[in-house]
Amino acid sequence: MALVFGPDAFTVGADTNIDAYPAAGADYTYTVGSGAGLTVNAANDRVQNTLIATDAIARVSDAAAPTGAQENICDAGDDGANHYGSVHARCASASDDDYLIAITTADASECYLVRRDAGVGTTLVNQDRGLATATHRLRLRAIGAGSAVSLEAQPDDTRPLTFSDTAATRKTSGQPGLAGFNDLTANLGWVDNLSVDDLAATGYQARCGTLTVGTGVAGTTYS
Numbered sequence: 251m252a253l254v255f256g257p258d259a260f261t262v263g264a265d266t267n268i269d270a271y272p273a274a275g276a277d278y279t280y281t282v283g284s285g286a287g288l289t290v291n292a293a294n295d296r297v298q299n300t301l302i303a304t305d306a307i308a309r310v311s312d313a314a315a316p317t318g319a320q321e322n323i324c325d326a327g328d329d330g331a332n333h334y335g336s337v338h339a340r341c342a343s344a345s346d347d348d349y350l351i352a353i354t355t356a357d358a359s360e361c362y363l364v365r366r367d368a369g370v371g372t373t374l375v376n377q378d379r380g381l382a383t384a385t386h387r388l389r390l391r392a393i394g395a396g397s398a399v400s401l402e403a404q405p406d407d408t409r410p411l412t413f414s415d416t417a418a419t420r421k422t423s424g425q426p427g428l429a430g431f432n433d434l435t436a437n438l439g440w441v442d443n444l445s446v447d448d449l450a451a452t453g454y455q456a457r458c459g460t461l462t463v464g465t466g467v468a469g470t471t472y473s
Contacts, residue, residue, distance in 0.1 A: 252448045254447065256443070258445070259442070259443060260442055262292050266292075267287075268287075278310060280306070280307070281345075287299065296442035297442070307348070309426065320447065322339055322447075323444070323446075325441065326442075327438065328384065328386055330355045333431070334352050336351060336388070336429045336430070337350065337388045337428055339391070339427070340422070343425070346369035348424060349363070351388050351405070360376075363411050374401070375413050388404075388405055389403070390403050390404075391403075391449070399415040
């Protein structure tokens with residue numbers, strides 16, 4: 251693997267819209283939202299969703315960000331009341347399409363691996379990993395650009411969730427991304443310390459061959 255971006259600690263002297271951060275040349279571009287929807291917060295040194303019940307998603311548009319095989323990691327908040335952060339993979343540049351992992355301990359099966367198709371989320375896998383309300387470390391890996399996209403999502407040090415996406419709307423390319431969501435209170439959905447690995451840069455994908463996980467049957471859990 252080759253770390254090509256981050257870890258980004260999101261340290262700023264004053265609140266900054268995500269698409270204007272950093273000031274020397276923005277590394278992020280909105281795929282959903284605009285303006286101060288996602289704000290790099292000076293008091294907390296993290297990216298927060300300032301909206302309520304409204305999606306705000308940004309992709310890493312820095313030139314170093316891979317669009318193929320990638321592993322994206324971040325810290326994300328979860329307060330047990332449907333306020334949470336998420337890390338994304340293969341975000342489209344001109345539409346609301348991607349994969350994501352999120353933890354919301356408001357639900358019994360609190361770990362979710364989701365595919366978004368034009369803004370509509372489909373849960374590929376969700377499992378109970380026994381996680382408590384806390385800051386969680388989220389890792390999302392996407393490999394493959396052919397008939398199947400192999401996904402691996404891991405919350406903290408628990409057993410990863412895996413899925414082989416063979417759907418017609420599978421995401422075969424796109425940039426890493428991040429998001430936060432608030433159900434009732436602004437700024438509680440947040441992410442921090444985003445890092446991106448290019449899995450193709452050191453031949454990781456080639457060594458894995460045509461990696462698939464399970465059989466890719468829609469709605470089947472592999473873990």
